Amino acid sequence: MQSQSGSFPAGQPLWSRTASAGAVLGRLQGEVAADVAIIGGGFTGLSAALHLAEAGRSVVLLEAADIGHGGSGRNVGLVNAGLWLMPDLVEQRLGPDAGRRLNELLAAAPDLVFSLIEKHAIECEATRCGTLHLGLGAKGQRELEARWSQMKRRGAPVHLLSAAETRVRTGTGRYGASILDERAGTIQPLGYARGLAHAARQAGAALYKESPVISLSRQQGRWHLKTDHGAVIADKVILATNAYGEPLVPGLQQSYLPVHFFQVASKPLGSEWRERILPGGQGCWDTRKVMVSFRLDQQGRLILGSIGGLSRLGRGSVKGWADKLASHLFPGIGPLEWQDMWDGRIAMTADSLPRFYQPEVGLYCAMGYNGRGIGPGTAFGRALAGHITDGTDFPLPLSEPASVPLRRFRAGTMESGLQMIQLFRRLTL
Ligand SMILES: Cc1cc2nc3c(=O)[nH]c(=O)nc-3n(C[C@H](O)[C@H](O)[C@H](O)COP(=O)(O)OP(=O)(O)OC[C@H]3O[C@@H](n4cnc5c(N)ncnc54)[C@H](O)[C@@H]3O)c2cc1C
Known part of the structure; x- marks a missing residue:
């Protein structure tokens, strides 16, 4: 190391x-x-x-x-x-x-x-002890139920967890349900x-x-x-x-449409929070359209992520976003010292x-x-x-490579839309 x-x-x-x-x-x-x-x-x-x-x-x-x-x-x-x-x-x-x-x-x-x-x-x-897909609000819960029943029909070892079980598994009470997929890690x-x-x-x-x-x-x-x-x-x-x-x-x-996804990692958390957040060792993401992911690494750093590019959002703004999200998910956790921040590109296809x-x-x-x-x-x-x-x-x-319709326009409007959404979240979460 x-x-x-x-x-x-x-x-x-x-x-x-x-x-x-x-x-x-x-x-x-x-x-x-x-x-x-x-x-x-x-x-x-x-x-x-x-x-x-x-x-x-x-x-x-x-x-x-x-x-x-x-x-x-x-x-x-x-x-x-x-x-x-x-x-x-x-x-x-x-x-x-x-x-x-x-x-x-x-x-x-x-x-x-x-x-x-x-x-x-x-x-x-x-760490192979599953991942958790977290349902936010009534719409998120309906989406999880549909996903769970489709996976279950195909014989997958997936479990639909209640709000109370989700809280124990994640350490946050912000979600109404989750799917635990045992195949994942x-x-x-x-x-x-x-x-x-x-x-x-x-x-x-x-x-x-x-x-x-x-x-x-x-x-x-x-x-x-x-x-x-x-x-x-x-x-x-x-x-x-x-x-x-x-x-x-x-x-x-x-x-494909190139879309950025950023992540922010804290210094290793103290033992109290390490035991409360994701004690089973899963990683997770939620059903928001502009989704949020969180997990701990082996040293107990909290790693938060979401869609958007750092150069567009600005590092100061992302730090504010991370402070806000961490205390929204885990009231009383802050302030945290964020140590690493990076992003990467995802290739999104039209379908x-x-x-x-x-x-x-x-x-x-x-x-x-x-x-x-x-x-x-x-x-x-x-x-x-x-x-x-x-x-x-x-x-x-x-298949034959076909252009994503209005690719440049969509890429530009998507990045500005994401910037607005993340800024709004930073202020309103
Ligand atoms: C921030 C982020 C979070 C994600 N989270 C997840 C996740 O949790 N779970 C999941 O399953 N997937 C996730 N993904 C998606 C996953 O990481 C990618 O789909 C996967 O890594 C793609 O692998 P790849 O080998 O096809 O391409 P890449 O890993 O992108 O590799 C492509 C390589 O090609 C090289 N290259 C480009 N042009 C040339 C050239 N001309 N000559 C030589 N080399 C060249 C590049 O330098 C690069 O190293 C995430 C992606 C990002 C960006």
Whole structure:
């Protein structure tokens, strides 16, 4: 563990201070050949690299910055089953067969994540005692009841908890109900990404950091990827850049709306509050449209999160928001000293479903996780590896990248709308 004191160190995620050090990677220098080249060192790319290397393929992974630089090193760490979209809607939008297959794959995604953590002895504060989805007001309770009954119908180990049970489990009396999903759990997400990277290297994959791919072209049946100091020639390419992608392939960036999510972490709480807040070790989020998440890390820091970008909201305003929310949820807790503040980008699609693209022969892409990418990214990375090695079907029908209608306008109005909502909350909670 590394530790460092001081407040708000330059917007780096808390996770970069508390994860075990990752492997020392170099930059790509010179030309190398591989069966498969992977662009992006997050859960999708790393899981694909691991599973391809285990299947005996030669793999080169190129990461523009460092492992976990994107959403994978910045998220809340809730390893949930399924998507944000309720399972009935997944089946309506994809059709009954494809929808059922996707629901089943993602219902089992936490099993995959926690089994990889165990198999590769990944140090990432893994706690598998469920997550809590919290219902706010009558509308929130109705939403939870619908979600719970759809999950229950599919045999999921989920429990609908009363207001009193929710208060005991969370330490706050602000919610009228909750769903406890036993399949889920929490992790230190950067630790998990670094652990996957280590496992992929052990299996034989070559990983490079600070090696952004600046061009991608197909020549004489093989893919050529260029970086500033080197090149990879490969039969197949996996583009795993999600919301952090550069315009390497026309149309992909336009197919999602980038939305920011910020988090604020306190100094470790005293023992009284550590015992009261989430004593069962779950992480949680609520049913507000502009949702709020909260959890503790292993050292007992309270981590609050919500939708919006720090540069737009302003750090002072976010600190005020965090003070207000903490004392609203846990009267008497404050004042807290907030030590870390960071944000990240989520790729939202028009129908809230993720995407599999194959823009050209031998070029694959999985993206559009809509803020639910730990389980799905890991599962889709494995699915891409399975398709390349054995021709197994993708878990989703392939689609053509289509622009989100009025993308720039929507992105702009959404960020200003979020700014107003968070400011309003800061004043009124
Ligand atoms: C703040 C936040 C909170 C979230 N909370 C949760 C949560 O609690 N639970 C959950 O399941 N999901 C959550 N998510 C979503 C989840 O983190 C993402 O869906 C997931 O990390 C996506 O993984 P990925 O590997 O596809 O992409 P990323 O992790 O974003 O990785 C993409 C990588 O590609 C690299 N890259 C980009 N361009 C190039 C290039 N040209 N060359 C080389 N490399 C390149 C980037 O540097 C980046 O490291 C959250 C996301 C955010 C941002």
